Amino acid sequence: MHEPRKAVALISGGLDSMLAARLIRNQGIHVEGINFFTGFCVEGHTHAIRRGHNDKPKRNNALWSAEQVGIKLHIIDVIDEYKDVVINPKHGYGTHLNPCLDCKGFMVRKAREWMEQHDFDFIITGEVLGQRPMSQRRDTMPVVARESGAFDRLLRPLCAKLLPPTLPEREGWVDREQLLDFNGRNRKPQMALAAQFGFSEYAQPAGGCCFLTDGNYTRRLGDLWTHRGDKRYELDDILLLKIGRHLRPRPHFKLIVAREQGETNFLNGYRRDFTHLYATSHSGPIALVEGEAGEADLKLAARITARFGQGRSADRVVVEVHPRNRDAYSVEVAPLPADEIPESWYL
Amino acid sequence: MRGRATADDQTERASVSHYELDARRLLCPLPVIRTQNRVRDMVPGDTLEVICTDPGALYDIPAWCRMYGHEVIDTRQTPDEVRITLRIGTDTEPA
Numbered sequence: 078m079h080e081p082r083k084a085v086a087l088i089s090g091g092l093d094s095m096l097a098a099r100l101i102r103n104q105g106i107h108v109e110g111i112n113f114f115t116g117f118c119v120e121g122h123t124h125a126i127r128r129g130h131n132d133k134p135k136r137n138n139a140l141w142s143a144e145q146v147g148i149k150l151h152i153i154d155v156i157d158e159y160k161d162v163v164i165n166p167k168h169g170y171g172t173h174l175n176p177c178l179d180c181k182g183f184m185v186r187k188a189r190e191w192m193e194q195h196d197f198d199f200i201i202t203g204e205v206l207g208q209r210p211m212s213q214r215r216d217t218m219p220v221v222a223r224e225s226g227a228f229d230r231l232l233r234p235l236c237a238k239l240l241p242p243t244l245p246e247r248e249g250w251v252d253r254e255q256l257l258d259f260n261g262r263n264r265k266p267q268m269a270l271a272a273q274f275g276f277s278e279y280a281q282p283a284g285g286c287c288f289l290t291d292g293n294y295t296r297r298l299g300d301l302w303t304h305r306g307d308k309r310y311e312l313d314d315i316l317l318l319k320i321g322r323h324l325r326p327r328p329h330f331k332l333i334v335a336r337e338q339g340e341t342n343f344l345n346g347y348r349r350d351f352t353h354l355y356a357t358s359h360s361g362p363i364a365l366v367e368g369e370a371g372e373a374d375l376k377l378a379a380r381i382t383a384r385f386g387q388g389r390s391a392d393r394v395v396v397e398v399h400p401r402n403r404d405a406y407s408v409e410v411a412p413l414p415a416d417e418i419p420e421s422w423y424l
Numbered sequence: 425m426r427g428r429a430t431a432d433d434q435t436e437r438a439s440v441s442h443y444e445l446d447a448r449r450l451l452c453p454l455p456v457i458r459t460q461n462r463v464r465d466m467v468p469g470d471t472l473e474v475i476c477t478d479p480g481a482l483y484d485i486p487a488w489c490r491m492y493g494h495e496v497i498d499t500r501q502t503p504d505e506v507r508i509t510l511r512i513g514t515d516t517e518p519a
Contacts, residue, residue, distance in 0.1 A: 114453055136483035137453045140491075149491050152453050152460065316451065342504075346449045346477075 082250040083107045083197040084232070085188050088150055089286055090138025092279040093203030096270050097234045098146045101201050104251050108201070110150040111191055112139040113184050115159040116315045117288045138280040145276060155187060156312050163289065164308045168211070168220075173295040175287065177211035178220065185225035192230070199230040199245045206236040207261045235259045235267075288319065297323050297424045304328065304368070313347070317365075320344065323424035324381060330368030331424070332378055334385050337362075351401060354382045358395035361386015375400070376408060383412035440469035448505070452480040456488050459510075463494070466512045471497065473509045482506050 086098040088110035102108045143150035162183045166176030181204075188200045204213050212221060218240065222231045229244040237246065237256035246253040259266050271279060280286070288294040297318045302308045304325075317333060321340050325331040335341040344363050347353075352366040352375070364382040366375070375398050383394035389412050399405040445462050447455035455476045462472060474485060479501070485508045486496045493513035500507045 112453075114457060118453075136480055136487070137456065140453070140456065140484050140487045144487050144491060150488070152457050154454070154457050 081105055081107045082199070082245070083109070083195075084199050084201050084245070085192050085195070085197045086110045086148070086201045087184055087188055087203070088112050088139045088143050089203065090140075090142055090280050091203065091286060092142075092264075092267050092271060092276070093205060093208075093235060095142040095146055095203070095276065095279060096267060096274065097201050097203040098143075098148060099274050099276075100234045100256070101232075101251060102146060102148065104255060106251065108146075108148045109197075110139070110143040110146070110148050111188055112143075112150055112152045113155045113159075113187060114152060115180075115287075116156045116312050117159075117163075119286050119288055119291075138286075142279065145279075151191070153187070153191075155183075158187075159183065160310065163310075171211050171290070173290055173292050174298055175211075175289040175295075177209060177290075178217055180287075181212040181221045182224040185221055185227050185231060189225055189227040189230070198250065199232055199243070200227050201232050201234055203235060204233045205259045205261075205267075206233075206239050208259075232256075288315075294318060300325065300331070300424050304331075313350075317347070317367075321362075322385070324418070324422045325424055326377055326381065326422050327370075327374060330366055330370040330374055330378075332364050332366060332381055334364040334382065335362035348399065352399060354379055354396050354398050356383055356386045356388055356394050357397050357407065358393075359383075359386050359388030359391065361388065361394075376410060377413075379408050379410045380413040381418065383410055384415065384418070386412075388412060440467070440471070442471045442473070445472060445474045447474055447476045447478075447481070449477055451478050452484055455481045456484050459485055459488065463492075463512060468512050468514050470512045471509055472512070473498075473507055476506050476508070477504065479506055481508060485510070 084101050084106050086094060086108050088094045088098065098108050098110060140150055162176055162179045166179040168178040171177050185200060192200055206213060206215060211217065222228055232243045232245050233240065234256050236259050237253065238258035239260060242253060245251045301310065301314060320343060321336055322334045323331060333344065335344050341363050344365055347365055352370060353363055355361060355363045362385050364378060366378055370378060379396035379398060382396055388394035392411065393409050394412055395407055395409050397405055397407050445458060447458050450458065455474060455478060459474050466472065482499060482501065489496050489510050495511045495513060496508060497511050498509040
């Protein structure tokens with residue numbers, strides 16, 4: 078008896094990759110999922126940190142969707158390797174700092190390497206022709222197949238009928254007739270297929286699972302690069318960009334101010350690495366200082382920190398300042414009135 | 425690539441072992457990735473207690489265990505931490 082052919086499915090946690098994996102599994106192919114953690118995945122981080130987000134499920138959608146499909150999922154940390162994709166995208170950025178075409182090529186290449194190491198036969202993705210403006214166009218889909226080295230071992234089951242037959246189709250490993258011809262941004266066909274497969278709950282929206290497509294987030298990332306003088310980052314940098322209010326009152330320093338208790342708890346974990354402040358006469362958030370702040374800067378930072386706490390209307394607030402590598406001290410300040418914080422300080 | 429420990433390895437060992445994994449401050453899916461990597465060096469019957477601050481681990485680690493046939497034998501949650509203890513299975517296929 079022949080062993081079933083094996084496919085590795087890129088699982089993002091969205092509906093499309095879930096449907097693609099199920100379609101191929103239904104053809105008797107052994108499917109396992111792979112998910113790459115870049116650090117930019119939206120994936121519940123802010124929901125996990127912010128206590129007010131109790132209405133959102135605090136779960137990893139890729140794991141959850143793989144379980145719905147009935148396949149194993151391998152989650153792979155690609156944080157370091159992915160930096161080059163973000164910093165030097167060969168095909169450029171989309172509307173924000175989203176290197177979608179390079180990203181897709183990178184992920185399919187990593188999946189191809191995994192496929193070869195684990196003796197799998199082909200790769201499947203949930204891509205739909207015409208759905209995304211950079212990576213899912215008729216002219217860019219072959220670029221992904223070519224630059225990843227996957228070539229015709231890359232099968233897109235949701236739109237395969239609109240594309241030339243791939244190796245798994247030509248060899249009869251999968252029946253092309255049972256593949257689909259989804260096209261464009263209309264989500265109704267996906268929703269109908271989800272209903273047919275009994276998927277009543279799934280993450281939305283497809284393709285919206287990356288912070289690099291978020292204008293607010295990428296403005297902060299651009300600010301980080303500008304003020305560092307080069308395009309580099311560590312995981313903690315990009316996690317911190319997701320959390321709190323970010324204000325840059327002076328070019329040489331910025332403040333990250335927690336917005337609620339969950340964020341304060343999270344930022345507390347960074348106290349040893351940053352100069353930080355918090356009010357002691359009133360309850361309020363912790364604020365981290367990134368950059369080189371002098372005494373006058375720290376006084377301004379204390380006034381801003383006081384402004385976001387319960388003492389915002391008080392005449393004076395006592396703020397404890399913990400400079401990095403120096404002894405802590407207290408300072409009594411007048412909270413900075415809201416109308417003295419220019420909009421341009423907010424990142 | 426490093427192979428996963430097998431049942432044969434276990435018979436060569438006097439007893440199963442208990443391990444701890446500190447995944448505090450890590451956000452989803454890093455606790456799962458660290459668990460996945462740690463379990464590769466363990467054998468069936470070993471137990472692993474994963475300590476996390478991301479409450480999402482309460483969903484994610486059990487989901488990952490179900491896929492791989494590991495058994496969650498205890499979960500505890502305090503306001504600041506979750507602790508999940510799992511017993512290593514034999515890498516069975518998911519249902």
